[in-house]
Each structure stands twice: as C-alpha cells, then as structure tokens.
Amino acid sequence: xxxxxxxxxxxxxxxxxHGSATPGHFFVGLVxxxxxxxxxxxxxxxxxxxxxxxxxxxxxxxFIWELFIANIQVLKIVLAxxxxxxxxxxxxxxxxxxxxxxxxxxxxxxxTPGTLSIDVSDDDETIFVHTxxxxxxxxxxxxxxxxxxxxxxxxxx
Amino acid sequence: xxxxxxxxxxxxxSFFMLVASVGLIRLPDVYCRMHAATKATTFGMGGILLGAxxxxxxxxxxxQALLAIFFLFLTAPVAAHLISRAAYKRGPDLxxxxxxxxxxxxxxxxxxxxxxxxQYGDA
Numbered sequence: 001x002x003x004x005x006x007x008x009x010x011x012x013x014x015x016x017x018h019g020s021a022t023p024g025h026f027f028v029g030l031v032x033x034x035x036x037x038x039x040x041x042x043x044x045x046x047x048x049x050x051x052x053x054x055x056x057x058x059x060x061x062x063f064i065w066e067l068f069i070a071n072i073q074v075l076k077i078v079l080a081x082x083x084x085x086x087x088x089x090x091x092x093x094x095x096x097x098x099x100x101x102x103x104x105x106x107x108x109x110x111x112t113p114g115t116l117s118i119d120v121s122d123d124d125e126t127i128f129v130h131t132x133x134x135x136x137x138x139x140x141x142x143x144x145x146x147x148x149x150x151x152x153x154x155x156x157x
Numbered sequence: 158x159x160x161x162x163x164x165x166x167x168x169x170x171s172f173f174m175l176v177a178s179v180g181l182i183r184l185p186d187v188y189c190r191m192h193a194a195t196k197a198t199t200f201g202m203g204g205i206l207l208g209a210x211x212x213x214x215x216x217x218x219x220x221q222a223l224l225a226i227f228f229l230f231l232t233a234p235v236a237a238h239l240i241s242r243a244a245y246k247r248g249p250d251l252x253x254x255x256x257x258x259x260x261x262x263x264x265x266x267x268x269x270x271x272x273x274x275x276q277y278g279d280a
Binding site for chain 2: 013016017019067070071074075077078079083085087089091106107108109110111114116117118119121126128130132
C-alpha cells in the first residue's frame with residue numbers, strides 16, 4: 001500500500017472511531033496517521049499493494065474458531081474443582097519470514113488454546129510458547145502449525 | 158428478539174470476564190494467569206461490545222464496537238507477551254509444577270555468548 005493510501009486509510013478509521021465525519025476530524029486523522037507512519041514505518045511497512053483477500057478470510061475463520069475453543073478450555077480449567085494443569089515452555093520453529101508474519105503468529109498464539117507466546121528469539125525463527133499442556137508438546141505444535149501458521153503464511157507471506 | 162440476543166451476549170461476556178477474574182486468583186503463576194487474563198477478557202469484552210451495539214442499533218456505535226474489538230484483539234496479546242517476558246527476565250519464577258523450560262535454556266545460551274567476547278572478534 002503506498003504511504004498516501006495508508007495515511008488516508010488510517011484517517012478514515014479515525015473518522016469511524018470518532019463517529020463524526022467532518023473535514024476537521026478527517027484532518028486530525030491525517031495528522032495522527034503521519035505520526036503513526038513516522039514511528040512504525042521502519043518495523044512494519046511492507047511494499048505490498050493488497051492482501052490476498054481469500055486467504056485472509058480463511059485465516060480469520062480459523063482464528064475465530066481457535067479463539068472459541070481457547071475460551072471453552074480456559075473455562076474448563078479455571079472452573080474445574082481441582083486444577084489439572086501441567087505448564088511448561090516449548091520452542092516453536094516458525095516458517096514465517098516477514099516481520100508481519102511472525103508478529104501475527106505470535107499474537108494469534110497468545111489468543112488460542114492453551115498457548116501464550118513469551119518471547120521471540122533474536123533471529124526471528126523461534127517463538128517461545130508457554131503452554132498449559134506440556135505432556136503433549138507435539139500436539140500443541142501441530143495445533144499451531146495447522147490452525148494458525150498455515151493460514152497466516154497463505155495470507156501475508 | 159434482538160433484545161434477547163443482546164442480553165445473551167452481555168451476560169455471556171460478563172460471565173467470561175468473571176471466569177478470567179477467577180482464573181487470576183486460582184492459577185499458580187504469572188504465566189498461567191496471563192492465559193486466563195488474555196483469552197477470557199478479549200472474548201468477554203467482545204461479547205459485551207457486540208451486545209451493546211445490538212442495543213443501540215446505530216451505525217456509529219456498531220462500527221465503533223467492531224473497531225474496538227479489532228484493536229482489542231491486536232493489543233491484548235502484545236500486552237500479555239510483554240508482561241510475561243518482563244516477568245521472566247526480572248522476577249517471579251515459574252510455578253513448581255512447571256515441567257519443562259526451553260526458554261530458560263535459550264537465555265542461558267545467550268548469556269554464555271555474551272561472556273565470551275572473543276567470539277565477536279573485538280578482543
């Protein structure tokens with residue numbers, strides 16, 4: 001997305017957030033957009049004109065499903081009469097190459113069943129995942145790979 | 158009808174917030190607690206915001222609610238990530254039940270690299 005388009009998109013989102021579509025507020029949005037872009041350009045700006053919309057929706061669907069499962073699971077763990085968790089930290093090798101992909105993956109890991117991303121290694125290749133079910137590390141990794149990583153790779157990489 | 162749906166969403170949302178709070182008390186260490194705090198609160202908040210937008214029935218409120226949900230889903234995991242990362246580096250230990258810790262090994266490895274500077278050729 002060219003920077004100008006990005007700025008206008010952010011300004012439009014600002015209008016929606018604010019709830020009043022006057023030129024003045026659009027201008028405020030543009031000023032905010034300039035600040036946002038100024039600070040985040042280095043880390044996230046990628047010269048891509050469009051997302052692959054289809055794959056993006058596939059990711060959203062998969063993500064919402066995982067989110068649902070995650071909440072049922074938290075519900076079960078928290079309200080069970082006796083806590084039965086086996087926490088631990090496992091490394092997860094990611095195939096995501098771009099900063100956007102790794103960020104999306106780490107973010108999604110936190111919101112999905114039994115997993116929480118704690119840190120990303122310096123070479124951006126390994127995400128350290130805190131899990132509540134350490135006895136089945138392969139299943140946890142497989143869940144991330146199928147449920148999140150593949151859709152993300154399809155959408156943004 | 159939409160009132161009933163709104164009620165279900167609001168009650169469900171509040172219920173998940175409650176679950177998150179109970180989780181904060183019951184779970185043993187900061188990392189496990191972050192599980193409850195991020196998942197259940199985003200879900201609960203989503204339900205409450207959707208319920209609110211159903212009650213108000215206005216485009217402005219609905220778009221605002223949807224945007225709020227979107228940004229919540231973007232920011233909550235970042236906060237959880239930073240809190241647990243900072244916690245690991247600064248203070249609270251993993252709870253005694255923790256069976257496996259690869260992250261600790263990784264940090265140990267990093268420390269050793271820092272302690273042998275000749276590796277970088279700046280001796």
